[in-house]
Amino acid sequence: MANAGQKGKKRQAEDNAMEVEIINGIQGKIKSVSSTKRARKVQRGEFRKIPVPAHRYTPLKDNWMKIFTPIVEHLQLQIRFNLKTRNVEIRIAPETADISNLQKGADFVKAFIYGFEIEDALALLRLDDLFIETFEVQDVKPLKSDHLSRAIGRLAGKGGRTKFTIENVTKTRIVLADSKIHILGSFQNIQLARRAICNLILGSPPSKVYGHLRNIASRISERL
Numbered sequence: 001m002a003n004a005g006q007k008g009k010k011r012q013a014e015d016n017a018m019e020v021e022i023i024n025g026i027q028g029k030i031k032s033v034s035s036t037k038r039a040r041k042v043q044r045g046e047f048r049k050i051p052v053p054a055h056r057y058t059p060l061k062d063n064w065m066k067i068f069t070p071i072v073e074h075l076q077l078q079i080r081f082n083l084k085t086r087n088v089e090i091r092i093a094p095e096t097a098d099i100s101n102l103q104k105g106a107d108f109v110k111a112f113i114y115g116f117e118i119e120d121a122l123a124l125l126r127l128d129d130l131f132i133e134t135f136e137v138q139d140v141k142p143l144k145s146d147h148l149s150r151a152i153g154r155l156a157g158k159g160g161r162t163k164f165t166i167e168n169v170t171k172t173r174i175v176l177a178d179s180k181i182h183i184l185g186s187f188q189n190i191q192l193a194r195r196a197i198c199n200l201i202l203g204s205p206p207s208k209v210y211g212h213l214r215n216i217a218s219r220i221s222e223r224l
Contacts, residue, residue, distance in 0.1 A: 046102055047089060047091035047092070047102070048089070048091075048105070048106040049085075049089055050087060050089075050106060050113060051113075052081075052087065052113055053113070056113050056115075057086075059112075060088070060112070064081070066118045067079075067109060067112060070108070070125055071105045071108070071109075074125060075101040076097060077091065077092060077093055077096060077101060077102060078090070078091050088113075090109065105125075108121050108124050108125055109121075111124055111132055114134070114175055114182045115175040116182070116184055123184075131186070131187060131190060132183070133182070133183045133190050134181070134183075135181055135194070136180050136181070137152065137201055138179060140198045141201055143201075148179060151200070152178075154200045154201070155176055155200055162206050165210060166197065166213065169192075169210075169217050170185065170189045170192040170193040170196070170213065170217070171185060171186075172190060172192075173185065174193060174197075183197075192213065196209050196213050
């Protein structure tokens with residue numbers, strides 16, 4: 001009788017264990033299905049649209065393969081140019097390893113649309129500490145007509161010399177698009193370039209701005 005009782009308890013324990021395993025298996029399947037559904041929702045919903053102005057259609061067409069290749073092969077994203085809406089559309093693909101690649105791809109395309117060279121824009125994909133900052137001349141000083149044109153001329157300099165000097169000293173890339181200014185670089189270098197550009201807009205002579213920039217750059221290099 002004692003042996004029968006022990007066998008009954010053992011069988012009941014095995015049945016309970018089997019029931020627990022079945023319940024856990026069912027819950028695991030439910031979790032996997034729900035997580036798959038969530039992943040599908042993320043993939044369907046996660047995309048970026050970058051509007052393309054009319055003057056950038058031709059450069060985009062000429063350089064499409066240079067844009068398409070790193071986004072598809074390196075970032076493993078899907079990209080297309082929507083002819084109806086005139087937007088570059090980027091979305092996550094099933095093989096995308098990192099969701100942050102979507103923002104990297106969008107920043108890369110935006111940089112090219114803003115006017116940066118492909119080689120400079122590609123740095124946004126290779127390095128994590130690069131950013132783009134955009135502002136307008138009117139954000140610094142409310143200028144109009146001839147005064148605005150003269151301020152933009154001071155930023156560019158004769159033959160683009162002033163812009164090139166600021167780029168070389170601050171290790172940034174600058175695009176002057178009408179009254180808009182785009183700066184590509186690290187956070188610290190963007191601040192240096194922006195300060196120099198703001199001083200030029202406010203009327204400081206280029207020689208004074210150059211000297212100030214070189215002093216700051218030399219101090220930074222000494223710290224490093």
